[in-house]
Amino acid sequence: MKILVCLKQVPHKDARLEASGGWIDEGGIKFEINQYDTYALEEALRIKDAGEAEVVVATIGPDRTSQALRTALGMGADRAIQIWDDSLSGADSLTIAKLLAAAAKDESFDLVLMGLMSDDANNSLTGPMLAELLGLPHTTGAMKIELSDGKAQVERELEGGSLQVVDLPLPCLITVQTGLNEVRYASLKGIMQAKKKPLDKKGISDLGLDAAAVASKVTVDKLYVPTKGEGAEILEGSAGEVAQQLVGKIKELGLL
């Protein structure tokens, strides 16, 4: 079994973000592996723990993203692929999917796993796009994956807590929803071993592509803090004072 996990490095959940042009100012902020992708990686590692599997992680991103790959290797992935070229800054999802497809096409993966969406752009696009480009069946938002007899049975999340159960033949691509499993941490031993695991860096031409083939069709003109509507009445004062004001409001509602 050969599994590809695609992951993205995104700003840390607690980072203070400032908009700058069409993106955020990345200076001085911490990054982490996209939450959704950590669940995909964990699922791949569980399959590996339960039997025989090679887990390959791939990302498209600048130098800083090798840290995310090292973390994934420390958690138990076997090798990593990092793809970057400065011209890819601001690339749209289809471009990302084309690069991942080029990197994956000769590797005959049995299973491709990745997060349902990323916590930065929130696009939810790359997974199904990559599946289409690789000619694989796919499903999105998995809350449970069971592999047997060359197929994957997936419980995919719908709305309001309902689920849809689907069967996919392998090879296939599955995007996962948060909460699918409990994600492990990299152990100290794992982190030490990760330093010796292969991390292959590639550029666009190494993938047999040129800039024109991966030109983006979607560009972000502008990122900005939404103009606030009427918004909330903000209570001011010490903890005790705002608590008193709120008690007054709750009384007015007739709930005290």
Place this chain on the structure above:
Amino acid sequence: MSKTLIVGEIQKGGLREATLELVAMARGLGGDVVSLVLGSGVSGLAEDLAKKGGGKVLCADDAALENYTADAYASVIRKAIEAESPDLVLFSNTPSGWDVAPKVAAGIDAGIVTDVIRIEKDGDELVFVRRMFNAKFDSQLRVTGSPKLATVQPGALEAYSGSEGGSVEAFDAGSPQSRTTFVETRTAASGGHDLSKAEIIVSGGRGLQKPENFEEVLKPLVEALGAQMGASRPVVDAGWLPHEYQVGSSGQVVTPKLYIAIGISGAIQHLVGMKGSNYIVAINKDADAPIFEVADVGIVADLFDIVPALAAAIGSAKG
């Protein structure tokens, strides 16, 4: 003259409200409106959409489309795009919309924007507006090439309420094949913790930091108010509380008289579950958190200072 193709969606035997929101968006942009309805035994719904502003409605009625599968739906949507050559194709950002739209886009090498809340016109060009970073930021995007695809956030627009007469045309789906097979749909098991009838809900989010804080910090306030406890998704994902506590698009939709959101940022998937509450209080240390947009009253402070003070004040108010 521009043309918009609407990919309609059927839910529980009826047209989904979100489809009529797409009609409103397409009508707002002007130009021709064409719709596609996919399913088995859906000619009545196609008629319905034609009466509700869907324009010319292509009715792909085929046993192979009875249950959604990405392969079969994508192949019919691509056929409709070939037949109609639209400039813009609109989907709803729902579990089937986000599953199929990117597949179609990659298949025809088209640009796509998801979870759009608005499309503005800049001369002849379209500017797509959507949220990013879990609603912390808005963004404006442009797409080159044609057609352009977009998925639209359900509830972002009012459903179209006009009644332009349209027409229905049978559309040959060609018995599309699917590699994925549908097994079944399971509805949520209704657990013991039904929030739908609660008068007061106090919900905690990731800002509570650890499971013990739900017991030690949140629960005294819940009890002082005689409220029910709710939670955002990360709390449930981490196993701190069971799924039946989750409020939001993949949890419960609640409408209490009072909803207090504590350490919850206000991502759209949480907001759709609680914004219908009569009165909303938000406690968050980040003044820019989107939760304050839907709140009636906000407190910008550390929840670990405010929540105990509030529980105490309510306790003494009750005497």
